Amino acid sequence: MIAPMKSIPKNTRWCSLFLLALAVSSLCTPAVAQRVVSVSTLPGKMRFDVDQFTLTPGEKVRLVFTNNDEMLHNLVVIRGDEATSLAVAQRAWAMGAAAAERQFVPDMPDHILHHTKVLEPGQQDSIDLVAPKVEGSYPYLCTLPGHAFSMKGIMLVKANPEPDKLVVKAVDKSEEGSAFVLQPHHHPIIKRAFVENGPPRSVMVGFPGGINFCFDAESCFVSFGWFGPFLDIGPDWGRNANQRGGGPVKVLGERFTTGAGRFPLRIGSKELTPQVHFKGYQVRGEQAPTFEYTVNGAWFMETIEPAEKGIGLKHTFKSDPGLVAPLHFYCDRSQYLVEASAGDWDGNWLTLDPEVATTFTLQIYQEP
Amino acid sequence: MRLFYPYMLILISALSFVNAFTAVKAPAGYLVETVTIPEGITLGVGGLAFDQHGVLYVTTREGQVWRHKGDQWQLFADGMHEVLGIYVDQVSDEVWVMQRPELTKLIDQDGDGRADIYRTVSAEWGLTDNYHEYAFGLVRDQDGNFYGTLNTSLSWAGWAGSSKWDIGRVHDGKMGRAARYRGWSFRVTPQGEFTPWSMGMRSPAGIGMNRHGEIFYTDNQGDWNGSSTLQQITKGRFHGHPSSLMDHPDFQGKDLNAISVEDYRQMRTPPSVFFIHGDLANSPGEPVFDETGGQFGPFEDQIFVGDQTRSNLMRICLEKVQGQYQGAIFNFIDGLQSGVVRNQFDSQGTLYVGQTGRGWRSAGEKIFGLQTVRWDHQTTPVEILAIGLTPEGFELRFTQPMDSQLLASTEQYAIEHWEYLYRPEYGSPKAGKTQAQIEKITLSHGGMRALLHMPLLEGRVYQIQLKGMRAASGGPLTNPMGWYTLNKRRLNERF
Numbered sequence: 001m002i003a004p005m006k007s008i009p010k011n012t013r014w015c016s017l018f019l020l021a022l023a024v025s026s027l028c029t030p031a032v033a034q035r036v037v038s039v040s041t042l043p044g045k046m047r048f049d050v051d052q053f054t055l056t057p058g059e060k061v062r063l064v065f066t067n068n069d070e071m072l073h074n075l076v077v078i079r080g081d082e083a084t085s086l087a088v089a090q091r092a093w094a095m096g097a098a099a100a101e102r103q104f105v106p107d108m109p110d111h112i113l114h115h116t117k118v119l120e121p122g123q124q125d126s127i128d129l130v131a132p133k134v135e136g137s138y139p140y141l142c143t144l145p146g147h148a149f150s151m152k153g154i155m156l157v158k159a160n161p162e163p164d165k166l167v168v169k170a171v172d173k174s175e176e177g178s179a180f181v182l183q184p185h186h187h188p189i190i191k192r193a194f195v196e197n198g199p200p201r202s203v204m205v206g207f208p209g210g211i212n213f214c215f216d217a218e219s220c221f222v223s224f225g226w227f228g229p230f231l232d233i234g235p236d237w238g239r240n241a242n243q244r245g246g247g248p249v250k251v252l253g254e255r256f257t258t259g260a261g262r263f264p265l266r267i268g269s270k271e272l273t274p275q276v277h278f279k280g281y282q283v284r285g286e287q288a289p290t291f292e293y294t295v296n297g298a299w300f301m302e303t304i305e306p307a308e309k310g311i312g313l314k315h316t317f318k319s320d321p322g323l324v325a326p327l328h329f330y331c332d333r334s335q336y337l338v339e340a341s342a343g344d345w346d347g348n349w350l351t352l353d354p355e356v357a358t359t360f361t362l363q364i365y366q367e368p
Numbered sequence: 369m370r371l372f373y374p375y376m377l378i379l380i381s382a383l384s385f386v387n388a389f390t391a392v393k394a395p396a397g398y399l400v401e402t403v404t405i406p407e408g409i410t411l412g413v414g415g416l417a418f419d420q421h422g423v424l425y426v427t428t429r430e431g432q433v434w435r436h437k438g439d440q441w442q443l444f445a446d447g448m449h450e451v452l453g454i455y456v457d458q459v460s461d462e463v464w465v466m467q468r469p470e471l472t473k474l475i476d477q478d479g480d481g482r483a484d485i486y487r488t489v490s491a492e493w494g495l496t497d498n499y500h501e502y503a504f505g506l507v508r509d510q511d512g513n514f515y516g517t518l519n520t521s522l523s524w525a526g527w528a529g530s531s532k533w534d535i536g537r538v539h540d541g542k543m544g545r546a547a548r549y550r551g552w553s554f555r556v557t558p559q560g561e562f563t564p565w566s567m568g569m570r571s572p573a574g575i576g577m578n579r580h581g582e583i584f585y586t587d588n589q590g591d592w593n594g595s596s597t598l599q600q601i602t603k604g605r606f607h608g609h610p611s612s613l614m615d616h617p618d619f620q621g622k623d624l625n626a627i628s629v630e631d632y633r634q635m636r637t638p639p640s641v642f643f644i645h646g647d648l649a650n651s652p653g654e655p656v657f658d659e660t661g662g663q664f665g666p667f668e669d670q671i672f673v674g675d676q677t678r679s680n681l682m683r684i685c686l687e688k689v690q691g692q693y694q695g696a697i698f699n700f701i702d703g704l705q706s707g708v709v710r711n712q713f714d715s716q717g718t719l720y721v722g723q724t725g726r727g728w729r730s731a732g733e734k735i736f737g738l739q740t741v742r743w744d745h746q747t748t749p750v751e752i753l754a755i756g757l758t759p760e761g762f763e764l765r766f767t768q769p770m771d772s773q774l775l776a777s778t779e780q781y782a783i784e785h786w787e788y789l790y791r792p793e794y795g796s797p798k799a800g801k802t803q804a805q806i807e808k809i810t811l812s813h814g815g816m817r818a819l820l821h822m823p824l825l826e827g828r829v830y831q832i833q834l835k836g837m838r839a840a841s842g843g844p845l846t847n848p849m850g851w852y853t854l855n856k857r858r859l860n861e862r863f
Contacts, residue, residue: 189446189447190447191447192431194497200496200497201491201495218491238726245430245727246429246499246727279487279488280472281485282484282485282486283486284478284484
């Protein structure tokens with residue numbers, strides 16, 4: 001689960017082959033005296049090693065991106081501001097299966113100026129580019145899921161740049177504080193701990209796409225979700241001999257509410273608040289976790305994962321096959337978009353007959 | 369795990385410990401070795417258990433469970449909330465752990481070596497975000513019932529996680545009750561039924577069970593605890609810290625502040641053994657019984673327990689006097705690399721010592737770790753084997769014959785006694801410290817026993833120091849002090 005534990009794979013053979021290819025290709029093209037701007041990463045920090053580089057309008061440069069990190073990255077230069085940057089990233093994360101073959105570059109021709117391929121650890125790619133004629137700040141980012149929150153920088157276009165600020169290197173300050181970022185890269189991860197402004201019995205689940213949630217393991221519903229990086233678990237682990245740990249972990253992204261804010265299921269009567277008991281959860285590799293609990297003694301399994309669109313969650317319920325009374329699910333539909341695989345709505349209540357309640361899916365989300 | 373009151377004390381005492389114990393000091397024949405933990409693993413030990421195949425399970429404060437054998441380390445479970453105890457079934461290999469919020473069974477259903485089902489067995493106790501609400505474990509009786517202990521909540525401003533919790537306290541004691549069953553031990557049946565078992569615990573950082581199914585726990589010095597203690601857990605017993613009584617049916621609706629300290633004293637069962645705060649231990653952990661059949665030397669059936677602050681191991685011998693356990697404590701090994709919280713014997717009688725120093729500035733150079741203590745199966749250490757009571761006075765037993773001239777000389781003994789005050793204030797001085805005189809010494813068993821004839825007082829802790837004592841073979845005692853907690857005198861039975 002903890003990224004710093006992993007050894008860093010070094011695909012050195014691939015890397016040297018690539019460099020050889022690069023050398024050969026440079027022999028075949030006419031030599032143009034042009035500036036090279038090199039960008040790599042701060043390994044393990046989810047950061048580019050360059051915060052800003054400056055070009056003059058219309059300048060021809062070769063931008064070389066080297067992935068010296070332990071996970072996949074790309075580098076995308078865009079036209080727009082920080083909000084545009086996040087929008088590009090979100091579109092990239094929503095591409096699903098098509099993302100890989102399209103290098104995690106969404107179809108946004110008005111905004112995307114340049115991009116590298118998605119690079120495996122140890123790989124390198126370069127772009128020969130001509131700087132825009134218009135002065136200004138052009139953001140660059142990595143569009144792999146969740147990376148853009150911290151993997152970002154500015155390509156500054158300026159007629160008379162300050163010579164000593166052509167390349168501003170990133171400074172790693174992460175070791176100075178107690179931050180210890182837990183970030184899912186390939187599969188969901190779970191962390192139980194106290195969390196700021198959360199229930200004491202919490203199960204936090206993070207997904208590579210940047211949608212995360214906190215499940216209340218006492219009341220058995222999603223307490224809140226958040227969008228962005230997963231957790232700073234420094235307060236829980238403690239980072240040195242003087243820190244006792246055991247403190248509330250920090251949610252790193254932007255929180256969103258979801259669902260009822262209380263246990264949403266009712267058996268038989270909508271009015272009767274049921275007795276719920278948490279029974280644990282299952283985790284299997286790359287699959288989303290499945291929570292288990294009893295509702296008035298009836299066994300329920302609920303798999304929770306990011307919604308297929310928007311910002312929100314998809315809940316797949318499997319209920320006790322012995323259920324005889326109808327099941328009611330509450331959700332404030334004035335606040336959320338809800339899609340249910342079965343049942344009939346009456347205001348904010350979805351009612352499912354026992355025969356369709358054995359397996360059903362609800363997606364509760366908001367537009368980004 | 370414990371708390372200090374004056375912050376300055378933390379610094380001063382921590383520094384002095386570091387200076388005092390830079391090298392391992394162990395009895396002859398005992399070898400301390402350090403287990404290499406691979407780079408990248410944070411192993412703030414919270415629980416240790418062996419399975420029947422000799423695989424060591426290590427649970428951590430960081431919420432993980434590691435399996436270790438030889439030089440192999442495998443992550444078995446992850447992402448839990450501070451795992452401070454574990455039980456592994458010796459036949460079925462089933463694994464249960466104590467997390468802060470619940471007792472959990474870990475199931476590796478697909479057999480890939482990694483738990484995939486985290487089954488909640490019981491979560492009946494209250495939990496707030498209060499920093500100090502630890503849950504410790506884990507032992508299991510022959511009927512399959514689990515036992516664990518629940519820490520009280522901390523009332524100090526800034527330390528409690530949140531001000532929204534109303535922390536019930538008694539007579540202004542610093543620890544209290546923010547949620548149900550804080551300060552209780554509990555039993556959970558195999559079916560998951562939770563029963564609060566005994567109450568009056570403060571910071572019950574370690575629990576252990578002997579081969580007869582008797583359960584003991586250690587409690588840390590603080591309010592209502594004049595010094596750290598070893599106590600036996602029996603159903604319904606009141607161990608002395610009163611805020612837990614808020615969850616006792618007999619005290620519903622009653623004002624616990626209207627009950628006097630003296631009345632609480634009458635209700636409580638006094639501890640079996642006091643650890644000597646400052647001299648021996650500041651925050652003792654898991655008591656483990658030497659049931660190795662002699663593979664760990666001459667201390668069969670005695671208890672080994674470590675200290676989280678001083679990074680030492682101690683040894684305890686118990687006897688039943690007037691129906692209750694009491695006994696003596698000795699230092700055993702000093703100079704371990706980090707704070708000792710958990711101990712387990714492997715099948716060869718090697719003691720595995722689980723360590724964490726994070727947050728309390730333990731003695732030693734490491735912030736966490738794992739060490740082993742092994743007896744060489746040959747050397748008889750020069751130690752006081754046990755101290756017991758006879759109607760005439762203390763009987764000292766040794767691991768080997770002592771120099772009989774020294775043993776018979778009252779000049780060789782320095783004995784003093786004191787009381788640890790039962791009170792809501794934090795800790796206790798050694799109150800009423802008094803020198804004791806030996807009237808006569810009788811030797812027996814070829815110089816392996818000495819009976820110190822002397823009058824004895826109940827409710828006192830006796831410190832017995834054997835200044836220049838040597839074995840007949842010449843060697844000095846490695847640990848020449850013993851402390852006996854004398855709750856009751858022995859009237860006529862024999863030690």
